[in-house]
Amino acid sequence: MQISFKNVSYIYQPKTPFEYKALQDLSFTIPSGSFVAVIGHTGSGKSTLLQHLNGLLAPTHGEVEIGDYKIQADEKNKQLKSLREQVGVVFQYPEHQLFEETVYKDIAFGPTNFGVEKDEIDDRVERTIDSVGLSSDMLERSPFDLSGGQMRRVAIAGVLAMEPSVLVLDEPTAGLDPRGQREMMDMFYQLHRDQQLTTVLVTHSMEDALAYADYVLVMDQGQLYMEGEPLEVFHQKEALNDVGLDVPEIIEFITKFEQKFDTSMQYTNQPLSQFAEQLKNKLKGGHHDE
Amino acid sequence: MERSFLTFNNVSFQYREDYPWVLQNVTLNVKPNEWVAIIGHNGSGKSTMAKLMNGLLFPQHGSVVVDGEELAEETIWEIRKKVGMVFQNPDNQFVGTTVKDDVAFGLENHGVPREEMIKRIQQSLETVGMSSYENQEPHRLSGGQKQRVAIASVLAVSPELIIFDEATAMLDPKGRREIMNTVNHLRRERDVSIITITHDLNEVAMADRVIVMNKGEVWHEGTPREIFAKQAELTDIGLDAPFVTKLAHELKDMGLDLEMEPINHEEMLDALCKYHLKT
Amino acid sequence: MNDSMIIGQYVPGQSLVHRMDPRMKMTIIFFFVIVVFFANSFGSYGLLTLFAFVSVAITRIPLSFILKGLKPVWFLILFTFLLHVFFTRQGDVLFEIFSFPVYEEAIEQGVKISLRFFLLILLTSLLTLTTTPISITDAIESMFHPLKKVKFPVHELALMMSISLRFIPTLMQETEKISKAQASRGVDFRSGPIKERVKAIVPLLVPLFVSAFKRAEDLAMAMEARGYQGGEGRTKLRELTLTKEDIAALVLFVVVMVGVFILRT
Numbered sequence: 001m002q003i004s005f006k007n008v009s010y011i012y013q014p015k016t017p018f019e020y021k022a023l024q025d026l027s028f029t030i031p032s033g034s035f036v037a038v039i040g041h042t043g044s045g046k047s048t049l050l051q052h053l054n055g056l057l058a059p060t061h062g063e064v065e066i067g068d069y070k071i072q073a074d075e076k077n078k079q080l081k082s083l084r085e086q087v088g089v090v091f092q093y094p095e096h097q098l099f100e101e102t103v104y105k106d107i108a109f110g111p112t113n114f115g116v117e118k119d120e121i122d123d124r125v126e127r128t129i130d131s132v133g134l135s136s137d138m139l140e141r142s143p144f145d146l147s148g149g150q151m152r153r154v155a156i157a158g159v160l161a162m163e164p165s166v167l168v169l170d171e172p173t174a175g176l177d178p179r180g181q182r183e184m185m186d187m188f189y190q191l192h193r194d195q196q197l198t199t200v201l202v203t204h205s206m207e208d209a210l211a212y213a214d215y216v217l218v219m220d221q222g223q224l225y226m227e228g229e230p231l232e233v234f235h236q237k238e239a240l241n242d243v244g245l246d247v248p249e250i251i252e253f254i255t256k257f258e259q260k261f262d263t264s265m266q267y268t269n270q271p272l273s274q275f276a277e278q279l280k281n282k283l284k285g286g287h288h289d290e
Numbered sequence: 291m292e293r294s295f296l297t298f299n300n301v302s303f304q305y306r307e308d309y310p311w312v313l314q315n316v317t318l319n320v321k322p323n324e325w326v327a328i329i330g331h332n333g334s335g336k337s338t339m340a341k342l343m344n345g346l347l348f349p350q351h352g353s354v355v356v357d358g359e360e361l362a363e364e365t366i367w368e369i370r371k372k373v374g375m376v377f378q379n380p381d382n383q384f385v386g387t388t389v390k391d392d393v394a395f396g397l398e399n400h401g402v403p404r405e406e407m408i409k410r411i412q413q414s415l416e417t418v419g420m421s422s423y424e425n426q427e428p429h430r431l432s433g434g435q436k437q438r439v440a441i442a443s444v445l446a447v448s449p450e451l452i453i454f455d456e457a458t459a460m461l462d463p464k465g466r467r468e469i470m471n472t473v474n475h476l477r478r479e480r481d482v483s484i485i486t487i488t489h490d491l492n493e494v495a496m497a498d499r500v501i502v503m504n505k506g507e508v509w510h511e512g513t514p515r516e517i518f519a520k521q522a523e524l525t526d527i528g529l530d531a532p533f534v535t536k537l538a539h540e541l542k543d544m545g546l547d548l549e550m551e552p553i554n555h556e557e558m559l560d561a562l563c564k565y566h567l568k569t
Numbered sequence: 570m571n572d573s574m575i576i577g578q579y580v581p582g583q584s585l586v587h588r589m590d591p592r593m594k595m596t597i598i599f600f601f602v603i604v605v606f607f608a609n610s611f612g613s614y615g616l617l618t619l620f621a622f623v624s625v626a627i628t629r630i631p632l633s634f635i636l637k638g639l640k641p642v643w644f645l646i647l648f649t650f651l652l653h654v655f656f657t658r659q660g661d662v663l664f665e666i667f668s669f670p671v672y673e674e675a676i677e678q679g680v681k682i683s684l685r686f687f688l689l690i691l692l693t694s695l696l697t698l699t700t701t702p703i704s705i706t707d708a709i710e711s712m713f714h715p716l717k718k719v720k721f722p723v724h725e726l727a728l729m730m731s732i733s734l735r736f737i738p739t740l741m742q743e744t745e746k747i748s749k750a751q752a753s754r755g756v757d758f759r760s761g762p763i764k765e766r767v768k769a770i771v772p773l774l775v776p777l778f779v780s781a782f783k784r785a786e787d788l789a790m791a792m793e794a795r796g797y798q799g800g801e802g803r804t805k806l807r808e809l810t811l812t813k814e815d816i817a818a819l820v821l822f823v824v825v826m827v828g829v830f831i832l833r834t
Contacts, residue, residue: 042432042462056749081755089753097750099775109772113755144779149332158754175459177332177489178530204462244464249533253555260559261566276540283546283566344794367796375794382787385795387703387735394806399796401804408806429738443795 001067001086001165001198003030003053008062010048010222022048024222025062030215035192035199037209037230040219041244046202049219053168053200054087055080066166085114088164092171094155095148103129103146103154104139110162121161128157133187149180160191166198167191173205185212210234210248210269218245231268250275294319294355295483296343296373296451301352303338312338313506315352320451325477325484327494327514330503331528336487337378339503340455343485344373357450371400374444378456380436384428389420389439392428396447414445417479418472434465441472451483452476458490466490491532495553502529515551534558578638580698585814586628587699591708593815594696597822601692604826605685612832614684620825621688621695628699635694642690646683653679706730707807724800732788740781747776 010023023045030036040046051057052064055071064071069083091097100106107125116124129136132153138146143154156172169188173181189212192199203209209216209230216233218226220243226233234240234247237255246252254265263282267275296319303313313335320326330336341347342354345366354361356369377383386392390411397407415421418438428436437457444452454473458466470493476482486493494500494514501511504527510517517524521531521539531539534552538561541548548565552558581587586594601617608614625632653675660674697705710727717723748758751772758769 041464051749054753056752081757084753084755087753089750091746091750091753094750096776096780097747097754097772099772099779110754147333162754177528178491179331179528182530246463253533253537253558256555256559257562260563272536273540273543276537276544276546279537279562280541280544280546283562341790346790346794367798370794370796375791377787377791377794379784379787381739382784383791384735385732385788385792387701387731391703391806395792395797396795398803398805399798401802404804404806404808407804411806427738428735429742447796 002032002065003067003166003198003200004028004065005049005052006063006065008052008059008064010052010057011060014060022222023052023059026222026224027062028217028224028227030198030200032198033196034215035189035213036201036215036217037213038200038202038217038219039204039206039209039245040225041204044219044243045222046219047170048222050089050168050170050200050202053166054084054089081114085162086164087166087168088159088162089168090156090159090170090172092174093152094159094172095143095151097158098143098151098155101142102140103143106143106154107139107158107161110158114162124161124163125157128160129154131160131187131191132157133183149176152176152184164197166200168200168202170202171204172201173208188212206234206246206248210251218243293322295322295324295357296320296485297355298339298342299353299355301342301349301354303335303342303347303349311506313342313349316506316508317352318501318508318511320483320485322450322483323481324499325486325497327497327500328485328487328503329489329494329500329529330509331489334503334527335506336503337455340375340453340485340487343451343453344370344375371447372450374447374449374452376437376440376444376452376454376457378459380433380440380460381428383440384436387427388424389415389426389428389431390424392439393443393446396443400447410446410448411442414442415439417445417476418442432465433461434468437461437465437469438472441469441476445476445480449482451485454484454486454488456487456489458488458493470496489529491530495532502527515553518553519551578698579701580628580630580634582629582699584628584699585818586624586695588812588814589699589818590809590811590815591700591704592712592809593811593819594700595705595708595712597818598692598696600822600826602689604829605688607833608685608829609681610832610834612834613829614681616825616828616832617688618684620822621691624692624695628695630698635691635698639690639694642687646686649686650679650683653682702734703731703807706734707809711809724803728800736784739784740777743780744773744777747780748773 005026005028008023008026009021012018012020012022026049038046038049048057052059052071053066058071059073061073066083066087069079069086098106100109104125107128108121111121111124125139126136129139134150134153134157138150143151146154159167167188172188173184176184185208188199188201191197201208201213213230216228216230217224218233218240225243226236226239234251237247237251240247251267254267257279258264261282265278265282298316298318301313301316302311304311316339328336328339338347342349343356345361348361357372359365359369361369384392385395393411393414394407397410402410412421415424418441420435420438420442423431423435431439440457441452458469461469473484473486474496477484486497488494494517497514499511500514500517502509502517502524509527510520518531518535521535524531532553534554534557538548538552538558546565548561550557550561552561605617608617622632625635654671655669655675657675657678658670658672660672662670663673663676664671706727709730710723713721713723713726752758756769756772758766758773
């Protein structure tokens with residue numbers, strides 16, 4: 001589903017001394033089927049943006065369009081429920097939302113709320129527990145007896161079981177160890193491709209944005225500060241540093257290398273081995289090898 | 291032999307008798323003023339180690355010795371003055387209703403007179419750069435700021451060892467930087483040993499020594515350089531090597547042997563420079 | 570945030586009333602409440618009203634803000650007034666409303682009782698408006714201190730109160746977070762039959778309890794690591810000291826009290 005924001009502003013507690021503009025005149029379009037990373041430091045408006053994606057918040061001004069759904073200011077949206085079925089949100093530390101007695105019941109909770117048939121739910125639970133990499137032996141266990149990483153996967157399965165066409169991820173790897181982080185991101189990427197999802201990833205990890213996204217939105221002070229393809233965005237190191245963001249380490253390194261050796265290097269997301277080879281050629285005076 | 295401030299002698303621990311061993315036969319030393327990083331995947335027993343270091347837990351076998359005294363029910367209160375801990379969740383260790391009250395909490399527990407307390411609160415808040423937040427309430431602070439207050443609270447008691455138990459895990463990159471800057475600042479300003487339990491590799495690179503845990507056992511220990519050199523094995527036990535290490539290994543595979551194992555960008559660039567001059 | 574309700578809210582300030590020792594404030598209010606019940610003449614009521622409004626003026630909190638904030642209470646005051654007007658049958662009949670006689674005494678009683686009610690609420694809300702919850706806790710701990718002799722856990726109680734105060738905002742944020750997560754999974758907290766809405770509370774409450782327990786566990790560990798071993802041998806940063814201002818306030822209040830008894834009929 002295509003997502004578009006048209007001049008969206010959001011104000012918390014308007015007309016009070018606590019008034020706070022979280023989003024200001026935000027406009028962008030996310031084409032259906034893309035994997036978009038939203039980056040920005042804490043307080044830049046990322047999480048307010050995220051909550052507009054399934055109608056948890058409605059814009060104070062402007063309009064949000066998600067597929068055929070429209071969310072506007074001051075308008076009760078009767079289709080809110082079906083919008084929420086279409087847009088699955090994996091919140092930060094999603095394991096905190098688990099509450100049922102068994103893993104099965106917790107995964108089934110979303111689909112049940114949306115009125116999915118019993119047989120279909122059984123099917124979905126089986127499928128999603130598998131796609132988050134857990135065994136179906138776990139279904140009858142209490143989610144609270146599982147390890148932290150497993151609990152998170154159960155919570156994610158609960159979102160996937162709604163079979164959304166848009167998947168919104170808020171810092172999904174927070175608190176995991178390096179392997180856990182990589183496995184988690186690979187899993188989402190797999191799902192994104194297999195189920196042709198539109199994926200929105202809110203992240204602090206520039207590494208992940210570079211590795212998985214095909215488009216990046218940079219937020220600062222509630223406004224869209226920059227947007228573009230990851231390589232395009234991350235090559236503007238100074239502009240990013242200005243708003244308190246880093247660039248991925250490999251790009252940082254290339255910049256330093258280029259300065260030191262007075263040369264230029266292309267980075268196009270090539271594997272590290274290829275990159276090492278280019279580096280070696282440069283050092284040997286790459287221009288002779290051609 | 292140099293004096294050891296903290297020693298684990300063949301420590302084994304399990305939470306309950308019918309549970310598996312979380313730690314097995316762990317022996318380690320931390321010297322005064324040393325910075326030791328303990329790394330390992332989730333569930334490798336790292337955090338349990340931290341809790342054994344100041345008597346929040348006691349081992350079933352072996353002993354923990356702090357500053358020459360063995361940890362036991364009778365010694366824990368003395369030892370807790372010497373060993374400060376900063377935990378993972380910034381919210382769940384903030385006891386006071388304001389920054390000042392939180393720093394005071396530990397001092398109040400140790401019966402420090404009020405005049406002295408006020409002085410120490412000011413000093414330690416200054417060290418972590420939170421003086422201007424003295425009267426703030428915790429819910430108005432960022433995660434990084436709360437963790438800095440937690441560090442100040444520990445500092446106020448003037449411990450000889452500070453343990454950071456995944457203290458940066460729940461922070462954003464800015465918060466992490468704040469904490470690491472604070473730790474580096476501490477190292478310059480005071481005599482204190484530091485143990486960081488983490489899986490953030492940039493934090494590991496700053497330590498004097500690294501202890502790698504795997505499945506409850508000490509898998510390896512050495513300088514960051516020595517540890518990162520074992521890149522392939524690190525990956526096997528669920529950890530990652532830093533970018534520079536990975537790059538150095540790719541280059542090595544291609545027959546470009548660098549003089550030493552670089553652990554940061556600058557060392558890598560220097561090594562490449564030397565290689566460049568040779569060819 | 571509900572800004573039409575000010576009971577229990579603290580408004581930061583530097584006024585004399587803000588600065589006063591919370592123990593003194595609580596003592597004065599305690600006796601004020603008693604004295605209000607002794608007032609019976611317009612003179613004595615007038616003096617108490619004057620005292621209350623002067624106190625409000627000193628705080629520099631706009632009276633309109635307080636009166637607006639007491640909105641929910643206005644209804645109760647009005648109700649009390651009407652009750653008296655219609656059910657007191659003494660004195661001369663003043664006028665009739667829909668052939669219902671209203672007596673002189675009734676109006677007088679109505680005014681006095683609702684004024685009494687109003688003064689009580691005004692002064693007690695002045696306490697919470699000018700005193701942080703934590704200062705109130707300190708005052709309670711200090712005033713109940715003698716009860717320690719009879720093994721009443723004063724320190725523990727005060728610590729519990731201050732920790733609860735500390736965690737209220739955290740748990741509020743948490744509640745909002747979880748309710749949003751569950752709303753995203755199709756829970757409807759706002760509409761539908763009552764039975765459904767009550768059921769919708771479960772997915773909110775269970776995670777909230779789980780997290781509160783986890784926090785409590787972490788906190789207990791952090792407190793222990795920082796050397797907490799009960800109230801024995803503890804010193805305190807927060808210290809309550811009576812100043813000249815407190816004594817002056819007390820003297821003024823005693824004068825008012827004496828005045829009230831003189832003006833009684």
